[in-house]
């Protein structure tokens with residue numbers, strides 16, 4: 001997408017970019033539209049600022065797609081940004097073209113900066129997802145990504161943000177730059193790694209995507225074969241967000257901590273991402289080898305059978 005270098009800022013991972021943008025855009029009492037389930041960094045930064053995360057639904061019955069009407073209904077005079085995570089953590093969903101257009105339209109017509117968290121864009125199983133801003137370069141979009149996921153270098157803390165070309169974002173860009181100046185400079189040597197990564201050979205990504213796709217399918221089949229568990233097929237990244245049908249009064253944390261104690265397998269309970277504890281969602285990371293995953297899903301199957309049968313709780 002067209003982007004002038006003076007609108008790109010090198011950051012310490014996507015995380016720093018998100019913090020710089022939210023701190024520039026929102027202050028105490030302001031609202032930011034955030035998906036649920038959500039990536040908890042957003043709620044943590046908003047809590048620090050004193051701004052309010054206003055959650056919009058992504059719908060498990062429609063493959064974790066965002067509920068566009070719900071988003072529209074939540075826009076208020078205090079809305080300062082719309083956060084879109086596509087491909088998504090924790091659900092592994094990617095959004096179709098019409099949904100992406102609708103999200104851009106909400107940002108454009110309401111003049112709300114859209115924060116496009118695209119850190120998993122190169123890890124969609126069917127091939128890279130285009131930057132959202134490429135669909136409408138004049139919409140108020142700030143794009144974030146890094147070397148952490150598709151270049152397998154999370155510890156290098158090398159990321160970037162690109163502020164869309166619209167003049168509507170000029171003040172925001174100035175604010176972000178002022179905050180970025182406060183850290184004196186980015187991680188200098190790692191900037192060279194970004195150039196090499198983005199302009200060099202990316203063939204490892206095709207191999208990585210294929211490996212992830214295979215693990216996603218294994219995860220989907222094995223989890224759905226367990227009585228009491230249902231899971232949506234992910235289309236990107238290395239996450240699935242299955243649901244276990246919990247008995248009344250039992251929480252997702254009871255299930256996940258019980259699984260950890262009984263088997264040593266650690267998942268994250270859905271309520272850590274903002275879902276209702278009674279709904280029984282938990283997030284699985286399927287980066288382990290297929291053989292290890294197979295053993296893990298055996299353990300989850302045995303544990304779930306016992307757990308849902310009763311007394312172990």
Ligand SMILES: Cc1ncc(COP(=O)(O)O)c(C=O)c1O
Nearest residue numbers: 013014015039089119146148159
């Ligand atoms: C959706 C999402 N955004 C941002 C990040 C942070 O990535 P980075 O290492 O680039 O700061 C993560 C890491 O898990 C993530 O899942």
